[in-house]
Amino acid sequence: MRLLEYQGKELFDQYGIRVPRSHLANNITEAREGAKKIGIPLVLKSQLTVGGRGKAGAILKVKSQEELEPKFTELLHKEVKGELPRGILLEEMAPIKQELYLSLFLNRSKRCYSLIASAEGGVEIESSGNKVVVDVPVDGISMQTAEDTAAKLGLTGNAAVAFVDLATKLSRFASEKEAELAEINPVAILGDGSMVALDAKVIIDDNAMFRHPELKKYEHVSALEKQAEESGFSLVELEGNIAILGNGAGLVMSTLDLVSDAGGKAGAFLDFGGKATTETIYEALKVISQIKHIDAILVNLFGGIVKTTLVAQAILDAYKNNVINVPVFARISGAESEKSREMLQGSRAKLYPTVDEAIQAAVAAVGKKQ
Known part of the structure; x- marks a missing residue:
């Protein structure tokens, strides 16, 4: 089961993974309410199961109140790869100092998770030469592995501590929810070294759904x-x-x-x-x-x-x-x-x-x- 971004972030929040303040809107009235709660400037993000929404223009910045309605309406009716959004997420803009890439995917051939991390967030990870790939047991990443990965990414001080915390929590999430993929692209590093998940791509193993009735609410049949x-x-x-x-x-x-x-x-x-x-x-x-x-x-x-x-x-x-x-x-x-x-x-x-x-x-x- 492929979750929408806002659904993945709801689960991340339950595991103590920091996410931006946000508000899901399905119409302009809800969008206005969200803008009042979050404040402008903000980001509008189409909630889609397909990838490539950034390149397709389905993520827009709103810098003034006058931009809210036309940009929201544009996204609400914008198809990406034949799919219309299931809502628009209004999200606060983060003061980003640096971006990272972090994901865990179920490596069935090795019967473990594989962690991929890169000091370059937002890139096509397949083409990035600056990445770290580490196999992780299904019961979770060790502190030593998380610390070694932070060092390989060139992280120091508060950023290294924040990365270890994030990797540990994401690994526990993937293991406990039986996720086939748990990806954050990008992870934002803020000025104080803390980290925020600016995106959430989560795929739950369909065969494990009977063990997770709490996830039933996220199922969507096209x-x-x-x-x-x-x-x-x-x-x-x-x-x-x-x-x-x-x-x-x-x-x-x-x-x-x-x-x-x-x-x-x-x-x-x-x-x-x-x-x-x-x-x-x-x-x-x-x-x-x-x-x-x-x-x-x-x-x-x-x-x-x-x-x-x-x-x-x-x-x-x-x-x-x-x-x-x-x-x-x-x-x-x-x-x-x-x-x-x-x-x-x-x-x-x-x-x-x-x-x-x-x-x-x-x-x-x-x-x-x-």
């Missing part, structure tokens, strides 16, 4: 996810451009990991289960077609209960009726797979003997489009 549920299949919208379809959550999840390993980014996770028909698979493709940032569809199907010919027919019908207009890359094996291959021959759907080949082709195709 219109497409609700439509998918009503049609009998599971959908999760993501940020990438490759939609992944399959029969079985485990199969789809492993496919998602393989796509990531191949350098691709999943834009949707769709499991149509073991009782799929041509009609339900067709409906699944209709749902996928409504996600604007999808450039390719990857199908990984093992036909046992589900006849593969049903999937092939649904794909053909979707192309015939212009439901989808992006290429399909598929690995289909099992019941009647040879017949499915014959049915799809000559269509925009490309079949491959292995899922790795299908993934490589899909990642290459969307790479060329970009």
Whole structure:
């Protein structure tokens, strides 16, 4: 479950992580109330689950009362990657002396968390050469590791003490809430060396949600996810451009990991289960077609209960009726797979003997489009 910024900050506050004073507004009346409480100047921040809002102009500074209404209205109606904001966060402006980057992500391959820190906040961390990466046990970071990381970042005095405190609290938060990601970008260092979390990107492990009823209030089902549920299949919208379809959550999840390993980014996770028909698979493709940032569809199907010919027919019908207009890359094996291959021959759907080949082709195709 991907939390909005204000939700992540509510949880940070519970763990003693300092955050700016803020006010969530859904209309201009609430925005005026927030401005009175916080004071101007302030920052307006669209509450979105997708990334890149800064580059997209979805974070604006308000320097006078006259700027509040037009800028608030602009953000309220501004889409970023096809998503409209679920509220606008009004936030006090911090007197920043320096910015840092700090995150903890669940490293499943190593069965631990990995901490990434950088003395350059706000940057694309992948391209930053000045970063520290440390593996952290799932039960939390040690004081020694936190202190060593502060030293590697060149922090001294009050800033070093504040960093150790922040890293320790963020690690406890990630562990106790079973977060897949807990990221602060940027961390603001103030003049006295204290630190404030200016952003919060938090992803909670969906499989752990039953252990955290206190987080239930943060769940949000999009219109497409609700439509998918009503049609009998599971959908999760993501940020990438490759939609992944399959029969079985485990199969789809492993496919998602393989796509990531191949350098691709999943834009949707769709499991149509073991009782799929041509009609339900067709409906699944209709749902996928409504996600604007999808450039390719990857199908990984093992036909046992589900006849593969049903999937092939649904794909053909979707192309015939212009439901989808992006290429399909598929690995289909099992019941009647040879017949499915014959049915799809000559269509925009490309079949491959292995899922790795299908993934490589899909990642290459969307790479060329970009």
